[in-house]
Every structure is written in C-alpha cells, then in structure tokens.
Amino acid sequence: MADTQDVFKQGLDQMTALTQSWLAPSGTKTVAGGSEKLDHLTDFATDLQRLYTDAIQHHMDPLLKGNADVSKHFAKLTQSRNPQDLADFQLELLGMMMETASMRAETWGELANKVGHRYAELVREMSKNLQAEAATKKAPEVGAGKRAAAKVSN
Numbered sequence: 001m002a003d004t005q006d007v008f009k010q011g012l013d014q015m016t017a018l019t020q021s022w023l024a025p026s027g028t029k030t031v032a033g034g035s036e037k038l039d040h041l042t043d044f045a046t047d048l049q050r051l052y053t054d055a056i057q058h059h060m061d062p063l064l065k066g067n068a069d070v071s072k073h074f075a076k077l078t079q080s081r082n083p084q085d086l087a088d089f090q091l092e093l094l095g096m097m098m099e100t101a102s103m104r105a106e107t108w109g110e111l112a113n114k115v116g117h118r119y120a121e122l123v124r125e126m127s128k129n130l131q132a133e134a135a136t137k138k139a140p141e142v143g144a145g146k147r148a149a150a151k152v153s154n
Helices: 004-024 032-079 082-153
Strands: none
Touching: 032 082
C-alpha cells in the first residue's frame, strides 16, 4: 500500500505539471496568450486564499467558544464541594471537546470539498482554453494544406 505522503506528493506533482503545461504550451510565442491563463490562475489563488481564510475562521470560532465555556465551568467547579460535581465537570468538558472536534473536522471536510470543486473548475477552464487554442491552430493549417494541394495539382 502506498504511503500517504507519496500519494499526496504524486497528486501535487500532477497538478503542478498540468498547470505548467497549461501556462506554457509548446509553440506559444505571444505574451498576451499567457495573460488570460495567468488571470485564471490568479483568480484560482484568490479563491483558495478566501476559502482557507474562511476555514481558519470557522476553525477558530468553536475553539474560542470552547475556551470561554471551560473557564465558566471551572468557576462553577471551584465553588462546588460535592465529588459528583468533579465527574460531571469531566463529562461536560469531554462533551465540549468532542463537539469542538466535530465542528473543526466538519470545517476541514467542507474546505476539502470546496477546494476540490474549485480545482475542477480551473481544470475545466484550462481545457476549454486549450481546446480553443488547438482549434485555432488547426484551422489555418487545414486551409494552408488545401492551398498547397491546389498549387501542386495546378
């Protein structure tokens, strides 16, 4: 079975290779042709930054709320004299920790989905551009080939 880091590295290498091949396809001679591609990548990077910022904020909100709740429960615990209150405190603390962990895991799962969808959009944009570029390159060649064939036959 492949190591997780190896699989991650292979996926990252594939994404990087795809992006590099898209930015500089063979035979590209104009700088203007790359600016549209660069705009797509800039938009992609901006979207990723926004997605990660939102995820970090959603990650911190339950953590900060949990910290405030723990200090509130500690105050109640210090006023208590009953041993059962310690067990109740431990259960409440464990419940808060599990709830916080669940919310954080949900946040990172949503982030993974959003990043995957945004990457898929980028790849679709890239493929449309490459197909359009290929279609424009083929059209003159077909016409030139017909003209050359006509000259030879005359």
